[in-house]
Amino acid sequence: MKIRELLCGSLLLLLAQKAFAQSNVVLQVSDDPNHSRISRFIYGHFSEDLGRCIYDGFWVDSALPVRKQDRIRVDVVEALRRIHIPVLRWPGGCFADQYHWRDGIGPRASRTRTVNTTWGMVEDENSFGTHEFLELCDLLHCEPYIASNVGTGSPQEMEAWLEYLNYNGNSALTDLRRINGHEKPWHVSFWGVGNESWGCGGSMTPEHYSNEYKRFSEFAKEYPGSPLKLIASGANADDYNWTDVLMKNTGLWNAWGISMHYYTVAGSWDHKSSATHFGETEYFKALKNCLHLEELINHHSAIMDVYDPGKKKALVVDEWGIWTNVEPGTRPEFLYQQNSLRDALIAASTLNIFNNHCQRVKMANLAQTVNVLQALILTDKEKMLLTPTYYVFDLYQSHQDAEWLPIQFSSPDYSFGNDKIPAINASASRDSSGVVHITVVNLDPGHAIPVSFNITGKNYKSIKGQILSSARFTDINSFDKPDQVIPRPFGDCHLEGNQISMSIPAKSLILLEIK
Numbered sequence: 403m404k405i406r407e408l409l410c411g412s413l414l415l416l417l418a419q420k421a422f423a424q425s426n427v428v429l430q431v432s433d434d435p436n437h438s439r440i441s442r443f444i445y446g447h448f449s450e451d452l453g454r455c456i457y458d459g460f461w462v463d464s465a466l467p468v469r470k471q472d473r474i475r476v477d478v479v480e481a482l483r484r485i486h487i488p489v490l491r492w493p494g495g496c497f498a499d500q501y502h503w504r505d506g507i508g509p510r511a512s513r514t515r516t517v518n519t520t521w522g523m524v525e526d527e528n529s530f531g532t533h534e535f536l537e538l539c540d541l542l543h544c545e546p547y548i549a550s551n552v553g554t555g556s557p558q559e560m561e562a563w564l565e566y567l568n569y570n571g572n573s574a575l576t577d578l579r580r581i582n583g584h585e586k587p588w589h590v591s592f593w594g595v596g597n598e599s600w601g602c603g604g605s606m607t608p609e610h611y612s613n614e615y616k617r618f619s620e621f622a623k624e625y626p627g628s629p630l631k632l633i634a635s636g637a638n639a640d641d642y643n644w645t646d647v648l649m650k651n652t653g654l655w656n657a658w659g660i661s662m663h664y665y666t667v668a669g670s671w672d673h674k675s676s677a678t679h680f681g682e683t684e685y686f687k688a689l690k691n692c693l694h695l696e697e698l699i700n701h702h703s704a705i706m707d708v709y710d711p712g713k714k715k716a717l718v719v720d721e722w723g724i725w726t727n728v729e730p731g732t733r734p735e736f737l738y739q740q741n742s743l744r745d746a747l748i749a750a751s752t753l754n755i756f757n758n759h760c761q762r763v764k765m766a767n768l769a770q771t772v773n774v775l776q777a778l779i780l781t782d783k784e785k786m787l788l789t790p791t792y793y794v795f796d797l798y799q800s801h802q803d804a805e806w807l808p809i810q811f812s813s814p815d816y817s818f819g820n821d822k823i824p825a826i827n828a829s830a831s832r833d834s835s836g837v838v839h840i841t842v843v844n845l846d847p848g849h850a851i852p853v854s855f856n857i858t859g860k861n862y863k864s865i866k867g868q869i870l871s872s873a874r875f876t877d878i879n880s881f882d883k884p885d886q887v888i889p890r891p892f893g894d895c896h897l898e899g900n901q902i903s904m905s906i907p908a909k910s911l912i913l914l915e916i917k
């Protein structure tokens with residue numbers, strides 16, 4: 403009897419050990435100095451004059467009963483300040499190539515009324531212009547990133563805008579700036595030369611745009627104390643030829659970087675799926691498309707390496723995020739969509755990819771902050787809510803400007819139908835006070851995954867975790883239930899010296915802080 407029990411017990415133990423050995427993933431975090439920093443600008447955002455992002459998002463009616471500075475919503479500003487938003491891109495997007503900055507300066511009552519032909523033929527009172535955008539950036543404590551107009555603008559218009567913004571001397575344009583209420587220059591540095599010049603920015607070939615880039619950037623003058631970081635309009639997703647031709651023809655000699663746009667769709671561009679009503683098919687497809695970004699970055703970076711082996715020029719992913727159908731009952735051109743736990747996992751995985759490519763990716767801008775596409779914040783009159791994606795940026799902010807720590811591991815698969823993707827992705831960094839942060843994502847909606855981290859180098863004394871997850875991957879924060887998907891403490895992680903063991907619950911992301 404005793405022998406039978408003993409055998410049974412050992413067999414069970416063996417089986418348990420085997421199961422553990424099969425599924426336990428070891429992530430090797432390298433603490434060796436590699437001198438790479440995760441630029442804080444990877445955590446940037448984008449806000450276009452589109453739908454309810456600027457008007458009725460950031461910039462509201464004077465009669466709306468919320469706290470305001472001028473007409474800027476203070477609750478929105480405060481929420482963004484809590485996550486240390488480092489940079490904000492404006493006025494587009496496609497809108498940038500139809501925007502004429504002079505329409506948006508001077509006394510508001512006499513500003514030119516224009517039509518936003520790109521986004522719904524909306525009449526634009528232009529009450530939110532240059533001064534208001536820069537006031538917003540001041541309140542946010544973030545850097546402005548202005549996308550200038552190449553498609554319907556001229557080098558002369560762009561040159562004048564820069565003089566108005568950045569020159570400290572006396573000229574007709576700086577006099578005008580002073581009359582309009584701003585004595586000192588703003589020192590705007592990030593400067594986009596057009597947007598999607600292959601499409602809505604002018605349907606150009608890369609050869610044609612290379613010449614336009616040279617012509618426009620020649621007149622992008624640097625005024626004393628105002629060095630520019632020029633960003634050339636880059637490729638759409640896997641248009642590698644665009645990057646190659648632009649690098650070859652211009653060498654980006656005067657640029658800080660070149661952009662790339664990539665949106666995740668759960669269906670196809672013609673048949674995108676609902677933001678809230680979807681099953682595992684759309685869940686899987688969206689995640690698979692999101693992870694494809696890594697291949698795009700690898701390929702564009704390899705092309706850039708040919709012309710810029712020292713990685714001096716940045717790849718700037720200045721539009722990214724999931725693009726779904728709009729919420730029922732809202733205007734299709736306004737791109738207002740809800741935001742689920744799935745979208746948070748997309749944001750978390752994308753930021754892990756950016757962190758792990760920080761030697762080339764120096765800036766990224768999620769589309770689009772408030773009420774448009776994968777927004778951080780949704781508003782409804784005086785109400786405001788923070789989306790699951792907002793909380794990803796909250797948890798990940800410790801990576802900003804931290805030293806990147808490479809991670810090596812082999813992920814188990816998350817299989818669906820005949821297809822599969824890596825279930826786990828992760829990134830790690832060490833901040834200036836020596837604290838290590840690891841962000842790890844489990845995309846598998848049905849299985850927790852046991853993992854252990856092995857950090858080379860010194861021993862650590864304490865560990866703290868936070869988790870973002872929810873019962874269903876379709877869960878959202880709504881105006882009635884704004885706290886459905888929020889970070890919660892995660893205590894189920896164990897530290898011994900430089901080894902961490904834990905199990906990552908299904909469809910969740912975790913931030914670990916190790917001291």
Ligand code: AHR
Pocket residue numbers: 450494495496497597598721769770775
């Ligand atoms: O973010 C919405 C639009 O997507 C932008 O205006 C454009 O640049 C891109 O195609």
